[in-house]
Structure formats: structure tokens, C-alpha cells
Amino acid sequence: MPCLRDLDKANGEFWVSNPWSFSASGENLSAYERNGVFLNDRRGGFHNISHASGADNPGDGRSAVSWDITGDGMPELFVRQAGGGALVIYHNRFPRAHYLQLSLRGTRSNSLGVGARVECEIGGLVIRRSLFPVVNFLSQSPALLHLGLGDAATVDRLTIHWPSGEVQRFEQLAADRHLRITEGTGQLRTLSARSQLSP
Ligand SMILES: [Ca+2]
Secondary structure (H helix, E strand, C coil): CCCCCCCCHHHCCCCCCCHHHHHHHCCCCCCCCCCCCEEECCCCCEEECHHHHCCCCCCCEEEEEEECCCCCCCCEEEEEECCCCCCEEECCCCCCCEEEEEEEECCCCCCCCCCCEEEEEECCEEEEEECCCCEECCEECCCCEEEEEECCCEEEEEEEECCCCCEEEEEEEECCEEEEEECCCCEEEEEEECCCCCC
16 A cells, blocks of 8 residues: 655654554654553552563553463563564562452353452552453453452452442451452352462
8 A cells, every 4th residue: 555645754754554564664653652650659649660660662562461470469561562573571570469369250240240349458448449351452351350458468358349239248358369259159269379489
């Protein structure tokens, strides 16, 4: 397909007939703008930790999702870039914190519990999450919740508000495991626990 007009190369315009060849041709839609990573300071603000994270590469980032593939309770970051190229996986090397992973199994609600609201109480702090698997360009996170608990090794109270309207509560749950909770049964099943062998 031909270029429709003259290019203003002085202002950075360029043309490629096949956008999927960007990485091979060395072109970049975002003018090599570096990816950004921001850390929630829990006081309503964010710290720019892009450089310190190591994830500030200049690729044409199009999607970012996370999941813990090393089994240590610390989610990895997956970044996919336009024009093909490598799927970049950033290993999470932040200091270890306690966590709880939740899989929901609906009976009256949908089978994966999508749309459920979860409240997790630890030491007077309430963490609120909704189960909506993150969907980016050609990517999606698992239909699970990952709750970072900081220094708390126990969850004081966990409340599940199912899409059906049912509410379940659990008290004094040990952290650092992946739980499956089934709607309406009060059933908790530990699917996995933090691996002692993972780096
Ligand atoms: Ca990990």
C-alpha cells in the first residue's frame, strides 16, 4: 500500500507498508517513549519508579498483564509490544510480602465469579477488589484475584459479595496461599501455598 502524501520527516513522520515489521525495520510508533511504572504510596499518590523497576524499555508497548509464574506470591509483569518482537517478562524482585490469591467458583453466579467484590481486612486496613480479569490488547489476565498483604500474615476478615447478591465471610485466614472459594458452600480449598523453593 503506497504512502498517501509526502512525509514530514523533520517532525518524525515515517511510513512502513507492513506495521508488523516495525521491530525488523527499527521504526517505533511511540517515538521510543519509555514505558512507565508507578508505585502506589497508599496516601493517594504514586511514585515514578520506572527506571528503578527496569521495565522502562523503549519498545512500542501495547499490553501489560501480571501473574505469578514463579509461585513465590510475587506477580510477574508481562509486556507485549507492537510489531511482534519479544514477549517481555519482568521477574518480580521486590522484597517479599504476604499475599492471598483467590479463585472463585460461582454456583448461582457465573462460574468464575466475574463481577464479585471482595473486601479483605488486615489490621484495620480494608483492601477492596473486584474480579474483572484485565483485558489489554490481545492479552488477558487470569480470572483470579491477587491481594498484596504487606506485613500481615493473617487476614482478619474476608468478605465476598457475589454477583448473585450472596455474601460470604471468612475470619482469621492464613496468608501466602491460593484459595478456591465456592459460592454458597462456605468451602475453602487451598490450591497451592508459597513455594519455599522459589527464588
Ligand atoms: Ca513471582
